[in-house]
Amino acid sequence: MSGANRIKGKGRLTPARTLRFTFDGKTLSAIEGDTLASALIANGIHLTGRSFKYHRPRGMLSAGPEEPNALMDVSRDASRRTPNVRATVQEVFDGLRATSQNRWPSLAFDIGGLNNLASPFFAAGFYYKTFMWPKAAWKKVYEPIIRAAAGLGVAPSEPDPDHYANHNVYCDVLVIGGGAAGLSAALAAAHAGAQVILCDEQPETGGAFHHETGAFLDGVPGWDWAQAATAELRAMDNVRVLTRTTAFGYQAQNHVALVERVTEHLANPDSALPRERLWQVRARQVVIATGAIERHMVFANNDRPGIMLASAARTFLNHFGVAVGSKVGVYTACDSAWAAAFDLRQAGVSVPAIVDVRPDPDPALLARARELGIEVLAGQAVLDTSGSLRVKSMKVGKASGGSTRDIPVDALIMSAGWTPSVHMYSQSRGKVVWDEASQRFLPGRHVQDCVSIGACNGVDDLGETIAGAAKAGHLAAKAAGSKVRKSWSAPKSASAPSWAGSMMGSAGGAGAETTVKAFVDFQNDVTAKDIRLAVREGMHSIEHVKRFTTNGMATDQGKTSNIHGLAIAAEMLDKPLPQVGLTTFRAPYTPVTFGAIVNHSRGDLFDPTRRTPMHGWEEAHGAVFEDVGQWKRAWYYPRAGEDMHQAVNRECRTVRESAGMFDATTLGKIEVVGPDAAEFLNLMYTNGWDKLQPGRCKYGIMLREDGFIYDDGVVGRMAEDRFHVTTTTGGAPRVMHHMEDYLQTEFPHLRVWLTSTTEQWAVIAIQGPRAREIIAPLVEGIDLSNEAMPHMSVREGRICGVPTRLFRMSFTGEAGFEVNVPADYGEAVWKALWARAEPMGACAYGTETMHVLRAEKGYIIVGQDTDGTVTPDDAGLNWAVAKKKPDFVGIRGMKRPDLLTPERKQLVGLLTKDPNTVLEEGAQVVADPNQSVPMTMIGHVTSSYWSENCGRSIAMGVVAGGRSLKGKTLYVPMPERTIEVEVTDTVFIDKEGVRLNG
Template sequence: MAEAHRIAGTGRLSGGKPVQFKFDGHRYSGREGDTLASALLANGVHLVGRSFKYHRPRGILSAGAEEPNALVGIHRDDARKTPNVRATVQELYDGLTAVSQNRWPSLAMDVGAVNDLASPFFSAGFYYKTFMWPKSAWKSFYEPNIRAAAGLGVAPDLPDPDHYSSRYAHCDVLVVGGGAAGLAAALAAAETGVRVILCDEQAGFGGAMRYESGARIEGQDGWTWAQETARRLAGMENVRLLPRTTAFGYYAQNIVALTERVTDHLSEPGELPRERLWQVRAKRVVLATGSIERHMVFSGNDRPGIMLASAARTYLNQYGVAVGQNVAVYTANESAYWAAIDLKNAGVGVRTIIDLRDNPTGPAVEQARSLGIEVLPSRAVTAVGGRLRIASVTVTPKTGEGTGRNIPVDALLMSAGWTPSVHLFSQSRGKVAFDAATQRFLPGTYAQDCACVGSCNGTDDLASAVKEAVAAGERAARAAAGARPETRTSIKVDASEGWSPGMVGAAPGAGRDTTVKAFVDFQNDVTAKDIRQAVKEGMRSIEHVKRFTTNGMATDQGKTSNLHGLAIAAEMLGKEIPEVGLTTFRPPFTPVTYGAIVNHSRGKLFDPTRKTPMHGWEERHGAVFEDVGQWKRAWYYPKPGEDMHAAVNRECRTVRQSAGLFDASTLGKIEVVGPDAATFMELLYTNPWQKLDAGRCRYGIMLREDGFIYDDGVVGRLAQDRFHVTTTTGGAARVLHHMEDYLQTEFPNLSVWLTSVSEQWAVIAVQGPKSREIIAPLVEGIDLSDEAMPHMSVREGTICGVPTRLFRMSFTGDRGFEVNVPADYGEAVWEALWAEGEKHGACAYGTEAMHVLRAEKGYIIVGQDTDGTVTPNDAGLDWAVGKKKTDFVGIRGLMRPDLVAPGRRQLVGLRTKDPKVVLEEGAQIVADPNQPIPMKMIGHVTSSYWSENCGRSIALAVVEGGRDRMGQTLYVPMPSGVIEVEVGGTVFYDEKGERLHG
């Protein structure tokens, strides 16, 4: 019978629309509002998967995001296949198709189960020991087989046809968690008028009220109160509700990342995005993330039909599903009794409650006994019967003495206590504190503007949790609004007393029998024996235990297993739990799809494409572009019939003979402004700046602390308190970050402001003998004569009626100017300059010609002619290091013995003996080509080109003791043969530098 385990009149899906779905090819029916897990259980399906390592049968453990077992594949079509979806959070929709994973040929008959028989060979750390020998077997045997076995699901092999969206949001108060505490905090904050966002990973709000029964708030049933409060919040203009939205990462400065499941619950998604990534900055964050119930650790505790007690309550009270007809409960705290009571009241057979405690007392215990449920104190479950589903449990005194009792059951509910969900708090860099009284970690020292409320803060009873949340919501609102006058909330707290989680540590004696499989981490098949073995083999820190056993390293990140592993390790070591440590909680809280993270950044949008203001003109004039970082840069401008080499040769000749226009807008540009601007520049650059006159420029070198070149560029001083700094194209962002880092952490006393203006200025380099004649008719307010504007100077005026910062500088070695104009006018000014340039036979040239022209003059490019290990002296730039300077970033690094030792690799020029042979960049250099292999490499080629102006090939290289090798012949071994080169100076054209002035 369809949905044979659905109890009529029970749960909150009464009247829900029937839906059809498939699991492993079998058709089933469910209800609208079901999860896949609740629908499977309604149909009596408990076996849903196989474990990773041992391929043991696994069933549904939980009803939420902590689920380690019920991982399935969801197949919408051939292209839409999502592996490792937790059945407990996958909402049911009509036509859903799910498949089990990690089994062959079928779920019931899996040949991989042979691993279970071989489990003695797969104990903790076996991979560290096994794969070390023989060394030769790694590539040939181990790695291929490990890769073939790795993973649970099958990754999709077709492009993802879905699309994803993203949103940025700001709010005064962000509340994470929509249970009773979260709803109360959100309403208390919202009633003050501040902007509130409330998110919850479930489809609706209510949290633990899904499984609570009898809880009352403000005189109402708890679930009814939650739904009415959610509706009330939805009607407030200053509130945004985000159901189906998981807060998965808490980052610096109250940035919280959320992922919203937009259409995963719809049978026909239409044009909507599948998921939406939210990046929220909140003035205050309230964490109401609840607690996670933990399982008991005993032999066979992973058998299908064994699940958390709270999960059974959820399936009953929310979905109207009985997880069994002959149920037992195994617990060490009072909360599991309520599950037994609810099931008994719903007509489900509850055989017994097995309680590890010696003398369990409390309202739930008495109520269970009054209903005729047998309570067995001081008892432990030592074995279970059944293969694909539990059939019985063996109960013995926990002391190990006495005779065991076999009890037939078809479901076993368990609860070893509750772990406060402090994951997001920990991600915020908050420090947890161990509460010895309840044996659990709670929020301790806060690092950001947040508050934890409810059971994640150790507040266990409902009345106290709601009161705490109301107070926290009001405080957060007042703080976010700048101490706005207090507004009293309308919530009248009279919540009924809830339950106390009680014991939170591992069950006493858990997993001491090393001959059985008592699972701690279900997903990674880690047993109590593995934890104990790790300690025996010398692991003392829980971080070492974690890595040796892989406990807590699966996709569930140990939500149910971490504390068990920690408690067992502490018991073995004879230490208190805090002494052993706590593993680190890292984002994401639950798995996040690549689609949500990548979002719009796919295909052509994978990386932002940056175009200069002149890009359109360059396209119209046939430019071929190359990618330089995110920029599209004109590479060369071929004319009809020209290949790249012919075009570049022509461009290089034209620039030297007449002039050329080059788009240099991609250069990084930073304004350094303030009374201490010159002092700051002195500290960040090797050069002196205090005496540089306004209106003059200087080539500057920036070092890292270790003394190696970090970036370079021309710096113009516009005024006593203002510098215009240029950087390499690829270095713009990192140089600004470098400057900000030092300004904020090392030199915070300096009155300096840094502003990136890279996008604000279009830059047109006009280079060549005719450059002044080209710009002169268009410039106003600037005297362009050599006397008034010498080389390495900057002036402000207008060009084509547009404000300009005009630099007299050159990266080709010819007379040159760089015209900086507001970006919006870049193309118009370029066109005006082009019109003038055509009169003088000028050309537009691209990055390849620019590289050739600068190499002819020996000008370096940081990142090409340097590799992070080059000092100013190595590059022949000692002249750019202030001789009288006593301090700048990197000065101490330059004094290291190895940086001043003889024989360092130095930048030199190379001339091939055959002038027509062009070396390959990156080619290695040797002194003796006949030496035995492996040869000693003494350097490599950094830049190499054919120079039309020199009529030969030219190259720059870094060579050991390079400047002492002038005139020597060295060798470049290549597959085609050995190439002879002669070491010389780095300047190949106009060695005296006369063309800069004429």
């Protein structure tokens, strides 16, 4: 046997399977199947850490994922260290190293414990008041101290050597929770023919049967029935059982995220196995069977090590075979704690007294207590406890006053009732409702295809739970479309003793009125006094109380504390508890590692890398690449001896003098098709589209509702009911989402279909005076003359024998064509065009040259010359806004008075007085360089380049009232000097647009 507190004959672990682990450097023994918590208690250790704010000694409160206290730093070697691991969840493996947190120099003697003496100065909300003054002290004094003190564990600094997996899976029925309810629902659904996934966060299924020993199903103990049911499910082809798997997030359309701990319990895991696996499940139906969470009692010094939930003590005893103490006191407002007392006493543990705040407990309970020789103190309360690093005694008396009595104990178990675990239901956007009869919040109307069953739905009776779960599983399978093969017969249950069925006790506990520390939220050191102070300070919303006190904001997200905080606030406000409301339950249900979320997306795989079909050719011809979103784009093509500026200058000259080839594949492309396609574009863009003829193109501007520019691009009408829409490279996904969102929510009556075709087309831009000459011999079926195909036209034909959509358009101001061909032919067509272009003196050019050339013509780039606060008028694009259209997205926002004032920042050209000075993008613009600091900024530089074609620097910027300042001198203050600039028009070359026609 391992550990002094192991009880022979108790528990379900095999004593012969021993393990070794260390805690704070001390080597200890455990049994295979132990959690770190059960192994520590078996070795007589209750002190496991220190609280966040006051550094008070803390031990295990629970035996499950709701644990707020026993958070450990766990490692298997120097490179594999994880902070803030819940000891009640972490399984012991041979060689595990656990270290306590938030203490120095040791756990028993912690200098931070001085905070406890200063606790009167750290009342709720003290940080909101203390750190506001003096303002100058924040950066130098407050922030460094707060950052040093923040958190419980220390984040690892070494790279994570493990790998993680991601699996997307579909099923008919997802069952969350492997207790009696979840197993019954899964069996019923599976026998009905549904594809079923059952997940449970524990290593074994069974739920409450881990601690409950008085329930029988078909004459079999509940635990044995659960294991047999699980074996039956595992043997079925249409079922997947996932243990050690937590459902932590319930998103829209029945998308549920699960995280599986694959190797966290293994001493020497196979390197081929992932450490954790993220399951992204899309289910037709979801069955929520998440049970209930026991609440603690609120009384003075209820946080000492050795004080824990009654269900935890019962789990440690009945499942792990470990007694939480040799002399265990019981404090309760609920029948279920009596069962824990009886189990302990029958195992040979001394139980000095059961203290029940209720004046008249069930006579059957009283009789059983007398039979076992346990004293019962009904109508009384635990008023205080003593002990330093472990509880030593409990002070008992009537809450109303009078004589008290000290009872020696080395552990104290408690129960204030049970709270249905409605977290998954709440995440599904369901609204909980208050059940007056049972005094608890329960799931209301389900807004997604899901159902809550068992204890999480307020069902207390075991027989009723199983029958209801079987029916729910059967109906879920049917709703998922399964053709029912056969029905599953639910087992007959002999209900557990009556005390196990009571799920709701007092919301608080006697002693909550005390002015000493009666803790509500253990991890964040929130007391009942703090909740009351928050209400007195004017926090009448429970959400405000939460933020003022941090109640429920710890890693356990208030699983044990939320209802207590709510009850105390309701009492202070003299309101019924449901009127005060309930805080929001958000994902994740329990903390999830960054590794599980990030998965393979790190290092070279941090972000998907997208390459165009011409990438290989560009790489072979010396292109230097830049990252634009997820795309690798050719930045510039340096020749021998050229730096970037020389290469860009050469490319800029060549395009304007001869021609240039540019890879424009990355531009977003969306096919808008349907009888109402033109009407849809009328609503999405500022322009009008009804009169655009097939074969013609138009530049379009898309706004947000507030009237600011969202994206732009050229749209070609391929047919009466078909448009080819282009977007910016970075804007492609969001524009597609933007369109789809409006189509589905605002304009669902329109007969329109949207398809992203960005990857379908390779795009080659040929720009320059010789562009037509380069492509003409390769094009079939298209007349390229100015008369037949003027600027802003689109034609369909063939090039190099390949189907093409050929656009006559330009982003450089030169005569230009954009060749769209199926992506598979992109490189071949590019090579054929290059074979024509190179002998004519043309060049391949990159994005930097493209930026310079478009700036010379005053063409904007959304996101560079706009910043989310620029309107079409600000950008000088009012000509692209239809004046007679009655409606489009952003029309009302555009008409706000503050967006029409002439003093708004407007896009203008900026020419430095010294032509060789190139402004910095982002540099601020002022009207008076001699004003005192801080200066009044009237704008900033958005684009700035050296223009080889202009022989000088050019720039654009947004300046308040900019158009009225043309010809005026403004100033750009820089660290070394102030630069004079003249406000000009945004077009710096070919103002008449003659070059567009070649």
